[in-house]
Amino acid sequence: MTRKVVITGLGATTPIGGDVPTMWRNALKGVSGARTLEDDWVSKYELPVHFAARCSTPALEVLGRVEAKRMDPSTQFGVIASREAWADSGITEIDHDRLAVAFATGIGGVWTLLDAWDTLKEKGPRRVLPMTVPMLMPNGVAAAVSLDLGARAGAHTPVSACASGTEALHLGLDMIRSGKADVVMCGGAEAAIHPMPLAAFASMQALSRRNDDPQGASRPYDRDRDGFVMGEGAGALVLEAEEHALARGARIYGELAGTSVTADAYHITAPDPAGLGATRALKAAMFDGRIQAEDVVHVNAHATSTPVGDKPEYTALRAALGTHIDHVAVSATKSQMGHLLGASGAVEAVLTVLAVYERKAPVTINLENQDPEIPLDVVTSARDLPAGNIVALSNSFGFGGHNAVIAVRSI
Amino acid sequence: MASNEEILAGLAEIVNEETGLAPEAVESDKSFTEDLDIDSISMMTIVVNAEEKFGVRIPDEEVKNLKTVGDAVSFIAGAQA
Numbered sequence: 389m390t391r392k393v394v395i396t397g398l399g400a401t402t403p404i405g406g407d408v409p410t411m412w413r414n415a416l417k418g419v420s421g422a423r424t425l426e427d428d429w430v431s432k433y434e435l436p437v438h439f440a441a442r443c444s445t446p447a448l449e450v451l452g453r454v455e456a457k458r459m460d461p462s463t464q465f466g467v468i469a470s471r472e473a474w475a476d477s478g479i480t481e482i483d484h485d486r487l488a489v490a491f492a493t494g495i496g497g498v499w500t501l502l503d504a505w506d507t508l509k510e511k512g513p514r515r516v517l518p519m520t521v522p523m524l525m526p527n528g529v530a531a532a533v534s535l536d537l538g539a540r541a542g543a544h545t546p547v548s549a550c551a552s553g554t555e556a557l558h559l560g561l562d563m564i565r566s567g568k569a570d571v572v573m574c575g576g577a578e579a580a581i582h583p584m585p586l587a588a589f590a591s592m593q594a595l596s597r598r599n600d601d602p603q604g605a606s607r608p609y610d611r612d613r614d615g616f617v618m619g620e621g622a623g624a625l626v627l628e629a630e631e632h633a634l635a636r637g638a639r640i641y642g643e644l645a646g647t648s649v650t651a652d653a654y655h656i657t658a659p660d661p662a663g664l665g666a667t668r669a670l671k672a673a674m675f676d677g678r679i680q681a682e683d684v685v686h687v688n689a690h691a692t693s694t695p696v697g698d699k700p701e702y703t704a705l706r707a708a709l710g711t712h713i714d715h716v717a718v719s720a721t722k723s724q725m726g727h728l729l730g731a732s733g734a735v736e737a738v739l740t741v742l743a744v745y746e747r748k749a750p751v752t753i754n755l756e757n758q759d760p761e762i763p764l765d766v767v768t769s770a771r772d773l774p775a776g777n778i779v780a781l782s783n784s785f786g787f788g789g790h791n792a793v794i795a796v797r798s799i
Numbered sequence: 800m801a802s803n804e805e806i807l808a809g810l811a812e813i814v815n816e817e818t819g820l821a822p823e824a825v826e827s828d829k830s831f832t833e834d835l836d837i838d839s840i841s842m843m844t845i846v847v848n849a850e851e852k853f854g855v856r857i858p859d860e861e862v863k864n865l866k867t868v869g870d871a872v873s874f875i876a877g878a879q880a
Contacts, residue, residue: 454819514850518843 393564394633394799395641397477397626398738399469399575403619403725406445407472411735412742414724416770418751420603421725422617429583437595439602440581441619441726458519459532460497465622465731466529466577467536473573473624474537478638488541488569489534490559491624492552492576494730494786496526499582529577529622541569549786550690551649552576553623553733557794558647560627570632575624576734586618592657594694606727607754608691608698608720609762616692619726623734625741641745645779645797646677652789659697659785663704666783669791670708673781677795681712684795685773686749686780688740689764691720692727701783702762717749717771718764724753733784737794740782744798747773800879801853806872813848817841827869835868855879 398408403421405411421441430438447464448456456464470491500523507515522528527545534543542563546555553576560572589595596615598605606617633640650672652665659666674681687705691698705713721739728735743749749767758766773780778798785791801809811825818841831837837845846857849871855878857865865871 452819454817457817514847517847518840522840 391565392630393561393627393644394630395625395644395741395796396628396633396638397473398641398741399472399476399624400622400735400738401443401445401465401468402621402728402735403441403444406443406450408476408738415721415739415750416748418753418769419724420606420753421619422602422605424602433583433587435583435586436590437586437597438599439605439617440586441617442581443621458523460500460523460528461579462493462497462577463523463529463532465579465620466491466575466624467532469575469577469622469624470533470536470573473575473626477626477628479571479626479636482571484538484540486541486570487537487539488563488572489530489537489539489543490546490556490563490572490574491530491533492546492556492730492734493526493529494547494549494552494578495580495585497524497528498580498585500524502582502584533573537573539573547730548790548792549788550727550729550732551784551786551790551792552730553735554737554782554784554792554794555649555790556734557625557627557644557737558649558792561644561647564627564629570629572627573624574627574734575622576731577622578729578731579620580729581618581620589618596693604754606693606723608689608693608723608752609759609764609766610755611757611759613693613695613698615694616722617726619728621728621735622731623738625734625737640799641741642799643797644794646673646675646679646795648672648676648793650791652791654789656789657787659700661700663700663707665789665791666701666704666785667707669793670704670781670783673793673795674708677779677797679779679795681709683777683779684709684712684716684781685778686743687716687718688736688743688780688782689718689720690783690785692722698759699762701785702764705764714765716765717767717773719750719767720752721750723755724751733782733792736782736784740780740794740796743773744778744780744796747775749773803872803876806853806875807868809852810849810868810871813845813852817844817848825868827867827872829868830866831868849875853879
């Protein structure tokens with residue numbers, strides 16, 4: 389008998405809300421977190437992109453000054469989201485040897501790495517601080533969360549670019565099912581709004597150049613989409629073995645019914661135009677959760693707003709769900725908060741869990757002229773989801789050909 | 800040239816910045832590790848910041864001899880002389 393795994397705690401810090409209630413309220417309203425960057429480095433380096441979606445609540449307004457000093461910004465976001473999720477779960481007593489962490493990032497401590505490089509060049513090796521290595525290492529966020537919670541059943545960092553956050557849930561589910569842990573703090577964190585990653589993503593033509601209209605720049609499925617908007621932040625979810633949650637009378641948001649991870653093995657950055665890897669991931673997650681296409685009422689799509697990315701996902705959804713996809717409410721929440729890279733899957737998982745729990749699908753903004761090649765039923769104003777047993781899917785795809793899917797079932 | 804009192808006050812500021820400890824807790828007879836609970840990574844950060852603040856060089860091999868706040872004050876005063 390496979391152990392059933394449920395979600396009992398949610399946390400987030402994002403461009404449209406520094407905590408879950410604020411983010412959810414805005415996600416249903418439909419707001420944009422994108423803003424023109426006021427930093428002097430935008431003009432200093434003549435960056436082609438002048439905007440991004442920063443977290444609405446700066447980390448230093450939440451964390452203590454001294455603890456924040458020892459964390460890269462990505463870790464700061466991860467710890468903030470994890471603390472909210474932990475408090476939300478209501479867990480007060482736990483066997484810490486049975487508590488694990490699966491906290492992802494796409495890039496890791498890029499601010500720390502590049503600041504240290506600047507320091508080395510300007511001031512010499514003596515000024516490169518001793519906390520540099522633990523702050524820049526990609527596992528820094530999982531390690532910090534593990535320390536913060538006293539999680540001793542393992543602290544893992546899935547790294548698969550923009551699929552990382554979703555892959556963390558895949559790993560967490562596996563750890564509970566296989567008996568390695570009873571509770572896993574899963575999530576993803578990213579803080580890469582730094583001139584170098586902005587230049588690099590712009591160089592590969594991945595970012596929108598809509599400098600005169602930052603809030604209208606992220607427009608998944610729109611005919612005039614021209615790239616994604618860089619976001620930052622973190623999402624966190626407490627996964628718990630159902631019997632563990634029931635024994636303590638926990639509030640249960642939903643069941644993490646199935647997950648999957650596949651690889652395209654097609655191209656290092658381009659998605660397979662036929663969406664074959666994504667299709668296999670969707671089918672595998674549904675098989676894993678014993679889900680029929682007709683059970684699915686909502687999809688939180690990966691939909692980054694790039695010209696090449698949005699369509700293969702549609703192809704995959706149609707291949708996996710058949711004509712039922714015409715009856716599925718699809719939300720592209722990156723339209724509101726931009727692309728949180730390695731955190732996006734975790735934040736979108738939080739939104740997907742809330743969609744199932746609250747039975748409401750969040751809003752896709754900026755859809756003015758829907759691409760005729762992507763005839764999805766896109767949610768453009770908050771929509772109620774049906775009563776009864778329902779399932780929602782969330783997709784994430786990453787450079788490298790990574791595909792990850794989760795399926796959340798109502799309780 | 801800073802007096803020992805000025806060095807102590809400056810050091811207390813650096814320790815406060817790094818650890819959050821109240822500056823008045825940073826007294827001459829306090830051990831960095833035993834009393835102030837400062838780990839080796841924080842200690843190195845404090846050393847590097849002290850070097851910059853007081854314009855001295857504190858060699859790595861010297862750091863292990865700086866057991867108390869007073870040791871550090873004396874070393875910095877000597878290095879400035």
